[in-house]
Amino acid sequence: MSETTNRLRSGQQDPMWVRYLAITISLAFTSLMLVLPLCVVFWEALRKGVWVYFAAFQDRNAIQAIYMTCLAAGIAVPLNLVFGIAASWAIAKFSFRGKGFLIALIDLPFAISPVISGLVYILVFGMQGWLGKWLEGYGIQIIFAVPGIVLATIFVTFPFVARELIPLMEEQGSEEEWAAISLGASGWQTFWRVTLPNIKWGVLYGVLLCNARAMGEFGAVSVVSSNIRGGTNTLPLHIDALHADYNSVAAFSMASILALLGVVTLIGKTLLERKLVNESSQSLESTATGDAI
Amino acid sequence: MSIEVKNISKTFGSFTALKNISLKIENGELISLLGPSGSGKTTLLRVIAGMELPDPSPDSQVLFFGEDVANRPVGDRKVGFVFQHYALFKHMSVYENIAFGLRVRPRALRPNEATIREKVHSLLALIQLEGFGSRFPKQLSGGQRQRVALARALAIEPQVLLLDEPFGALDAKVRKGLRDWLRGLHDELNTTTILVTHDQEEALEVSDRVVVMNQARIEQVGAPAEVFHHPESEFVIDFLGNVNVFQGRINQGQAVLENMRVKLSDPTIPDGEQAKVYVRPNDITIDKNSIGDSSIEASVTRINRAGVQAKLSLASKNNEEIRVDVSMERLLELGLQLGDTVYVHPTKARVFVPDYTI
């Protein structure tokens, strides 16, 4: 508390014109760079009226794309959730050599261009890749088909949950887990009854971000998908195709769903961040209410 | 339950937490592991609980009732562990916290809801928190939380209670109250209790025996009075309360410094050895006139009258500080003022000569 007031007091020391200038620049810059593009999406989508807007959703390809997007996210998010929980348990509750290196490897997909993320799967499963020919023999197609899209989506959203949970679980420590174990709980009981309730907001936060990226991924997915419409198009790919056809209203109508998803994600994120502050502040002592023995 | 550890060592990387520790704890005993932070006391407790594995060694053993528990995981050791920061389950009510150990039992051994309720309520009564069952840990004071943590540990009817600095995070007054309560509880339940603490007053007051630890080793084991009055090492005498240290030299079976002589119990120590003479502030008498042939001259630099006894600070001729506790009556009798010259005479002293520790 006193830190905040200190900070604010020193903020108040800044001359009035500095304060107003900084605030004005901040608001102007973010309005121009962030708010305007967001508004443009809805404005472009609705410029020909509500009926044209909703007509865009009647299209069979649009429905197919929404389905594909949900399917890809529906597979990628749970898989990465399970992975994220397993990885953060292994990393936060134990100490071992090479921990920092492992964390860096988990973060790797964030550092890789989405286009390259798609490319690596072509190199494994594509016709010129390692397994493409062999899989074709069994009639299995991965690249330019649904499995490729799902794989690419998994790749680009791989670190999200782990990245939220590792620091959270490290900060919480293992004392409650030890308490549960010493009371006779099994590993699974400890996880379900003690650990999971303690990290639930962190899990939700990770899932939220993971899902936003999964539904919105474009570069990686476009590399591994064919451009045959209605086949393996996700929403972002469908938007791309509509835009290429100069069907601006339909493109922006589809984009408005994803922009809405983005806004919902931002709101959820802001709300969850407040919950998370409580979750990661382990110290019960600070809230002690009195000392009646 | 009797517990015995034999030849236990534990290292974390290059840091040695325990160095070849052996200790036997008798059934029904309340024993304190006392030492400064980093002395290994908590590590020893965690090794007994099974939360740390000792360094592998053929002759190291942890025995419960004579049975080696090396391969028994924490949950099977039936130890009630109480953590310094309580480690209460934040999202569970007090009731659910206490019931946890019963609810996680394998189905065949799990008591029914009525039994659990009865058990939890009797434990709530034991910790004097009846009516607090539906509260959450956040809504309790530190002392209340620690009692809940204790009740939770007791719910599984442990054979031994392990307490890791249980009162360390509490106010001095609360700590004192809880300490007495814990002693009563221990006697009532007739368990074996191991208490880790860095507070010498706590250890000396509450335990049957005290284990003084320093730098991964056990310095001394004994009843509180024994370790207090017969410390076996410089560390122990220094750690258990205030003490004055005088540098002297051995001469004819006595430690000599200035005019003061302290008789050695071992007269074989050769002359000329350096000796450290430890004297507690209340083992010193002072007088305005020289007392016999064994006293040191000093001047009064500070008089603190706050307390049952007055605390004096004196400065010797070489300007070393000497602390002396005297009764208020004696202070009045002497009519001491700042700057007065007094003569200091130790009534009881411990002499330590390097390599000839007595």
Added chain:
Amino acid sequence: MTKNRKAALPGFGLTMGYTLLYLSLIVLIPLIALFLKAATMDFSEFYQTVTSKRVLAAYRLTFGASLIAALINTFFGAIVAWSIVRYRFFGRRFLDAIIDLPFAMPTAVSGIALMAIYARTGLIGKYLEPLGIKTAISPLGIVIALTFIGLPFVVRTLQPALEELDGESEQAAASLGANRLQTFFRVIVPSLLPSLLTGFTLAFARALGEYGSVIYIAGNIPMKTEIASLLIVSKLDTSDVPGAAAIAVVMLMATFLILLLVQGIQWWSQRITGRN
């Protein structure tokens, strides 16, 4: 100083095994495939591919535009972070939340939205066109798109560092007779420098690989407005998989180098400030 060896909590084998298996299957093996693919080309072939005129132009454009965008973001991002942490004003919470929009909004959506704004007939583009400023289908447009996606990196890296500057050291400086400007340049800027550098580098690294938000506004004219990611896609479109892999390897190495730099900066700042 020392960490407890928590040898006895259960589940290490299971979770670690699963982590390594999943990590290998999803990330490591495919990445190895990329490097092996590039390795199947003989060196002169590889060298010719990655140094052909069109590829070099794409590198130049990608690095140049990313650098400019990261610099813009460092400047404005610092002001935004400073305002959010230091001042209380109407819209502060909204500002704080909207900063993450580029993370939350799909890149393709941002891409077509930026195009709609900066195209010749767009909201802003139509006012710039008469002034002779061409934003869409020009390097300037690419810089704008890369600025959009890089902003949160700078702000979110700076915010915690600013919050840690609790004002006490500034008050100390003031009490020692420093004026506000001296305090700013001698106390505040040096303690923020590591975070500024980290934020800049992260924004730069992200810009290097960006695809979706750039391709619409860029227009993708070879030699002029074609970025490296797009070049990889066009190689793939012509089924030149080894060529695509070669360019990808070069881009990946550049990104890794930059992230190594971030690690270095963080290591250095931890050493001088002692915080962890």
